[in-house]
Amino acid sequence: MSNSAAKRPAGWELWWGWAVVAGVLLVGVLLFGLHARQTAQTRQSLMLMRELREARLDLAKGYLHLSQAGEPGGPYTAEQGQVLLHQALNGFESSLVRGEVLLDPLAAVEGLRTRLDNWPRMSRPTPADMVEFRSAFHAVEKAADAADAELQAGLRRQTARNRLEFIIAATVAMAVLLVAGGLVFQLQKNAVRQARERRTSDDRLRGLLGDMMEGCQLHDRDYRYLYLNEAAARNGRRRREELLGRTVFECYPGFEQSALFAAMKLCMEQRTARRIEEEFVFPDGKSAWFELNIEPAPEGIFIHSIEVTERHRAEAELRESRERFARAFRTSPVPQALGRLSDHALIEVNDAFLQLFGWPRELVIGRTPLELGLVAPEELTRVREELAGREQLENFQLEVRSRIGQLRTVSLGLARIELQGVPHAIVTLFDITERRRAEQAVAELNQNLEKIVAQRTAELQSKNRELETFTYSVSHDLKAPLRGIDGYSRLLLEEHAAQLDTEGMRFLQAVRNASVQMGQLIDDLLAYSQLERRSLRPGRLRLSAVLGPLQAVLAPEIAQRGVDLRVNVPDIEVLADPDGLAQVLRNLLDNALKFTRDVRPPVIEIGGRGENGAFTLWVRDNGIGFDMKFTDRIFDIFQRLHRVEEYPGTGIGLAIVRKAMERMGGKVRAESAPGRGATFYLELPTP
């Protein structure tokens, strides 16, 4: 049962109570009135009767006066009797008239008055007069008796009627009162019961309200606190005792200016519920937000209040945050757009986006890129295909068109997002037109460059081939005449020795030596230039595969010279080109043999040691050695430390060693001291 429905019977019941009281009073007044009227009537009837009887007495007195007048010693005179009788008669007549006597005694009265008028004045009445007068008098008396009787009868009738009326009226009134009283009693009983019930539920409600988190307060029509719970007091920043029984204006000075009061006032006056969310500023300057339900109540108004300051702050923060992000989105220098995936409609775009495409915002929002011609249908299809089954796209290049038809290349980034359950896409565009242009220019340049490089390489290769041909010619054409010199000088020496003297023989020998030297020089130069041209391919190489053949080749010379050759190399694999390493070792051993020429006994040691992923191979001799200040020069081409006649050589051997080691990714260095032999170290990578 709702509040307002529960209250209605109470109002009715009150009304009914008053109606019953009014009814009782009315009945009482009516009965009293009736009684008064009846009493008045009765009194009037009795008064008439008394008047009539007094008139009869006066009549009788007058008659007596008149009849006895003239008698000496009598107290009355005839005149007096006449006057008295007249007076009595008038009184009697008026009584009759007033008594509305139905009989007609007036005729008798007139008769008597006539007689009386005719009564002889100052003279003695005749007996006839007397008789006549007496009979008239008697007629009046009779009439008077009749009137009296009639009055009495009327009085009796009236009394009886009055009694009956009163009884009936009282009975009816009693009945009515009984019925109404019973009704009221019943209503009252119900009201009492309901009141009791209401009181019980009110108590319960109050208890509940007291524990509620929401504030509940009841104001009377003067905005006085009739009730408030703890939460309401908390909301009001006061203790309950401070507020109860006082008006809001007393408790909160300036309250009448607040929007809250305006709402309370409206509710109070118009008796309609209102719901408001308002900020309330307390007298101390602090403020708080409240959500208020103000409802009319019988006592005044009832207010249900919830403090929503925190929520408001959160909402305000959210609003601010949204604003911040919206502004960031709007003013971002990177073109961005938010679109619906279902129909591609653009929901939001930023300024940079508009600037890129040259469209005004109002024409863009709600329309699709296709409608605006921002992108060709096939380009859009490309994007859609790329996006299929993916959450996002990155650095997807496509061509877009501005409002004036300018084509731009953009790098598109796209991410799917759901907004209120609807799939959307946030799109970021980077204008890479300039970059693309630059890239193209670079690519073209590169292509040109490659063309140039290819051309130069071809030229170089052709030059190289020429050089090779030249080298080939050198080897062939220089050696052929040399072979002639050697061959003919040999023939001369062997077959024509008889024709030559000793000096001639010596010259011839010098020619032969020179030709050998030149042959050697040509061979070394060829080897060196071949190293330049050839690609040395370092591969897994077992050291014994190189050292074995080398020893075999050199064995005759070693044996002949009596060289103590000590080979102490672990047979492991290194990374080297077999021809290259063979050449290097050959040259080093040739060197060692050459420079131990004058040492007794010549000792040559080949050793090796692997460490840290590299292998060091060395060739050590106990020959003449060299000064370490020449350690760099000895590896340069044509650099020699000795005269040819001391130690023959071309000055190319060690240059070949260094070149070959470099080409194989290795290194060579030498340690020596004059007269203390020399050690050449070769560092080779291992597999």
Place this chain on the structure above:
Amino acid sequence: MNAAPPHLLLVEDNPMDVELTLQAFKRRKLTNHIDIARDGEEALAWIPRWEAGEPWPAVILLDLKLPKVSGLEVLRALKAHPDLRRLPVVVLTTSADNQDVRSAYALGVNSYIVKPVDFDKFVDVAAHIELYWTVLNAPPV
């Protein structure tokens, strides 16, 4: 087989080399007749004669660097010939270039010898050639 000792064909343009070669063979007391072709064209000119029935040389000593037609071209022509490809060819040249060596062997040369500058060694080479190709080797026909 002919009763006369097998002859050789020397293809060599350098007269000095021709003479020294002949001298070297003479030193070895080689009695075999040596025909000389002074360039590639002359060498190729022998082919119709052999086809016509003239006796084949025991071996052809072929220089690579020749006027008109190079030694490698001569070698290619010989080795492409249905019959003459069986004729032993020894390249005798100054060039020790790997490219030449590979090309020669790819064309089917029987031996590749670098001419030594030293005359004594050259005499040794001549001796080896004589011994191997005219004495030890069984000729193809």
